[in-house]
Amino acid sequence: MTREGDNIIASEDASVMNTELYALADKITYNTETKFVRLQGNVKIYKNDQLYLQANQATFYLNSDFVIIEPFYVQENSTGIWMSAKAAASNRNVFRFNSSIVSSCSVVSPAWRIDTSSGSFNKDKSIVQLWNARIYIGDVPIMYLPYMRLSTENKRTSGFLYPTTGSSSTEGFVYLQPYYLALQDFWDMTFTPQVRTNRGGGLNYEFRATSPYHDNLILNARYFYNTPEYVRNLNLVNSQIYGFDVKTSARNFMQKYLGLKSSIDNGLYVDFAYMNDLDYMRLDRFNYFLNTSSYTSRVNLYTQLGDNYFGANFKYFLNFNIADNRTTLQNLPNLQYHKYLSSLFFKELLYSIDYQLKNTYRPIGYSYVSNELSIPLGMNFSIFNKFLSLGIWANVYAGNIYAGNIFGNNKMPLYTFNTLDNSEFVLDPATNRYGNYLAANYRISLNLDIGRDYNKFFHALQASFNLSAPFANSVFTNGLLSKQVLQTYSLLGTNELQAIQNRFDIWDPSSFTSVFAGNTRIDLNLSNYFYNLNGQELFYWRASQILNLDDTISPVRTPMENKLGTSPISGLNLSTSFFYSFFYNAFTELALNANYSNKRVNAGISYYLKRDTAFAIDNLTLTRTITDASNFLRLNFGGDLGYFGVDGFISYDFRTNTILNLGVGIHKDIKCFGVAIKAGSDRTPILTNVTNDGNSQISVIQNTYVKFEIKFVPLTSVGYVYRLRPRIN
Template sequence: MLKRFALLLCCLVPLFSKSSILKQNQSQIGEMTADKLERVGDEIFAKGNVVLINGDYYISAPDLKYNQKSKTAFIEGEARIYQGSNLLLSAKKIKLDFNQDQFTLSSVYLQNNQTGLWISATEANSKEGVYYFREGTISGCDIGSPIWHLDVSSGSFDQNNNVLTLWNARAYLGKIPFLYIPYLSFSTKNERKSGLLYPNVAYLDQEGFYYEQPIYIAPQEFWDMTLSPQIRSARGAGFSGEFRLATPKNDLFTFQTKYLYNFNNYAKKHAVKNQHVYGFNFKYFTSQGLVIDNPSSALQDGFFLDFSYMNDIDYLRIDNVGEKVTNRINVSKLSYFFQSQDHYVGLYNKYFFDFTSLDNQETFQLLPEVQYHKFLDSLYWKNLMYSIDVQTSNVARQRGYSYVKNSIILPIGLEFPLFGDYVSFGVGTDLNFTNVNFYQNQDMRVPGGIKADKTANFFTANYSASVTSDIARDYKNFLHVMQFEAKVNGPYYRYNSAMFDTSIYKAYAQELSGNKQIYNLWNPISVVDFEANKPVFEARISQYFYTPQGRAIFYYNVSQKLNLESRDLLFSSSMQNEIGSSPIEGLDIKGTLYYSFLHDAIEEASVKATFSRWRVDSSIGYYYKNVFVSNNINTDANFLNFSLKNDFGYFALGGDMNFDFINKSVKDWTLTLSTDIRCFGVSFVFGQEFTPIITDRVNQPIETVTNNYIKVQFRVVPLGEVGASYRFKK
């Protein structure tokens, strides 16, 4: 902003060199008007309502004097600089020296209209592109009575780097001082600058005082990094670092590493498994071509990398003590593919980290998998369609049996439109072949006591027939869409070796339900789903009603699979029902119901309603699930979640809660009280969460700790936000 001011003032030189005197109200771009203009020797005087215009900027002042010989200008009285109707800068007196490229201001006020940040000072001057001021006040609030402001003894602004530096800053809320900062420096533009970021501060009941100080380093435009050392007074110390690099194609590569050392007392007290918690993560994605760099080429390729290694679940919470870890397994992925219009080849690697495992050595890893896919195409006749899919997977682990899986899938089908495309009829066949080669299987166990083989094969040839209909009709006030599908499929030929015998599937299910030791136990379900290769009839009906604006007034889907292999297992699959409605703008209601006729019980049910309108954001949801083991029905999940936030204008009140009906207890919950004004915001959060930690106890590898916490967060516009939290064990 000051740079713009200096450039605008520089336009005075050519304007004042004109020999003619401009009349009042003859304002034009790049010209000056005043009530009175006169020349006396080398000096030009402008008096009364002086206005200088340049582009969309203009200066207004009572009086102005310019000396052509010394190239100095003096502006007397209240001088103001505008961009359009927005005030950028005002000062009581301005002195400009164009020979030295310097100026001096007194009682100065300047403002950034993009951020709302303003500065007032008793005096200011410039030297070599750096502007200095004394006894200043900075804020982003209304100048009359700012909610927050900084009083500084001095400061400077470097127009070349757009960096504002403040000394001896005292922060005020209203008229109450609450923070002293001896030195503060930040960028006034929305660009990357090296320096200290706002620290993270908290007090944790089990870990003591927590302080993390991020250090941002941005030496060049295409890469930067953040280093964040931290201390936890009652637990340990550590750091996290992240390196980011933008490629010429604007793809982003990031590398992150973290480390935390647990003090001996903390490690013994909580029986933590790892005194040294560490890990790293790589992320990179490109869809513009890693090898093929020609957008017009018929071939395309892409690359995706998200690889993580960690030795403890606490790695995910090193730089965020409040991080909620809800997944039992963390998955690292590396994928590369290239494709044409007809063909696709992909290479995939997946590494699974199981937080419940003591050493992760028994966890299966996919290293690697290769896939070839022939996209759906016609075969000699446009209605005769086929595709090919071939995959080879190396499923390996450090301890226990491993195997290489090869599979080929060849679907072939015919589809005929009937009755003017209102109905479509299709028939087809699927040929599926799976081959498994075992290695590292010295002590491998097969369910039912059957001897283990080194290879196993499974082949099925399946038939399918379907009738589908998709009809839409537009009425005056709504659109009605109705869809119907009926499909029958099943095997007409099947071959399997002993490792995929039906008896092994049943024996594995019995050992699994009996809670027996399943280490190194062959699991045929993980390779071939036996249930998917049975004769099945499936019917689905869908109804949709839309407003002219596209809002779903009401929809309902119902589907049912029938097992045609056995009359007793005819309804082994549950009937699925989905219903939803958005009766008014902002309200959405969704529900599902999976009902098992075989067990005469609900398998799964959920309902969720969300409302977002009139400053209200709320949701309520319920989830229920049963697990059927033999003839027993076990409730696996039964909980209610609720959230509500209402903005009352002066403040907002919100909260969320999860209630577990199985344990009859409240799980995670938060209550938030916040207020946001244009330039300032503060929020208070009270809550409870469940935190899993890995221990060295064999009988309890994962321990769940319940934490209550209080967090306060301040938002100072446009400087950013800072907060602190206090956590204590329940």
């Protein structure tokens, strides 16, 4: 260290500090009169034990917040984003510079960068403002923006987010511009106006909040206006699309928010939505794949006190397959009390109680209120050194029902159809608004659980036999649940069953499962598991069969269920599930799955077949015609091939000989940059006016698209989607 007049000069790993900063340099010159400091060579300035900035030269006054840095280079440790300029002037931690470069890639030949004419960087707020920003991939300019504002750290900051853009021959140019508002740490919201030049415009709103107890709330509301020409071209039902949805859940919400002092367990779950059109679910993005035409809203509340459970659940169904959702049965609400399995009088004697009240309502069509009670009572004994257990149980069922709104708008009777003997059975709603049942049955069960250790694997075997039957003269039913109603319903064919499910004026007793529990039946179950010496599952096989001894046609009409799976090598999983009917001598359901995955490659194939449970019979030849309800194949693959990655999928429907969904893409990702291109086709439902009476119907639209996406890590990803003219089926 030397002194030249008022200047103190330090060399060779020199340092200087004040109350906030600590600086290192090859040479430091300090003027004792003016408090002027010049740092030269390998300048590094630290703040709060973190690297604040790095340069070849910096000048500042110890009694001032103004600093000049030449050249300027600063990098955020959390995200890796850096800024570089020939020089920068800092005042109160706000750096201003000209002709800068911003990137998160290598300083030498970055994969992407932003060149600007001028800008500023607020170090305290981690906010960068750039003017005349030119975005480059390599040396190729791809976008110009007159102004950009971005955050250099992973922190919630209010401002415009990157837009979503696309193009479609039907919807025209698509532009969604979100604005993010985060004024407090516990909530934020996003406003996203959008325009589709050939279709219309709208607004999406999303609100997110978290409580002091870390319970989350998400609220969405969306509105979109379709132009008359767009509605006419696609024959749509609605020119205006709107709706909202809310989701939240909380454990022990009574203690958190209602001030309950007790420690009883309780919870709340909400997933509720209302929309006038299923297209509501596609409004928040341009290329959203939708394969459903209904939505189920749920609100569940429960509390548990010891062995006692109290629950209330609400279900609201939106079904766009029908013209008027007011004919859809809603559960508003269902109440339940359940007493968990407990001892009675002595340890081996067990019982439980289950009570349910259901209010099933709809404005058009019959509604009903029902009560159901179930009380099982029994004992389990372990025998043969606990390898075998014997269970003896009795169960009492009771319930009643009251039907309301039985005539509906069309003054139709509650229950009418032609039975198999071509005579019409009509249940007069004027005299049959009630139904009651009382039944008791017994169950005898045998359960086997054994295992054996072999030289290189372990085998576990579980088997069970359950016989259940009603006690003699123990079944009583009347009214809407009378024996004639149940027998008539059980003999219906497929067409009549489908008519009941789609009609609002026909009584359907199938929801009362306890009424049908009086059958004499045997349940057989068998499970096998094989494990290696490390405890990894090598193979499993589970089988079950129900024998209905009261079935006058055949006791084996219920198919036998089988599930098998194996993992012969690391990363490969093979499984199958199938139902085989010994009565029809045919598979009624079959599922095959094969998946392989390692560090670089993943692939899978799945096949699913489901046949109608009722087979059409030719009266002349007595042969059965097999009809497939579902029959499709799906393949997917993806992997890193070194220079680039690939992924793709395809779904094929064998019933209609149609490709349901198809997509293939390639992508390249490095630490700070990624690019991907994908082409595909999908089928999605829309709500259209196609029937002669003006009622709505679900039509299928075939979309073919190409999507291009660029990732600027860690800032954002931007993409562009082009869709060809869709085909409506």
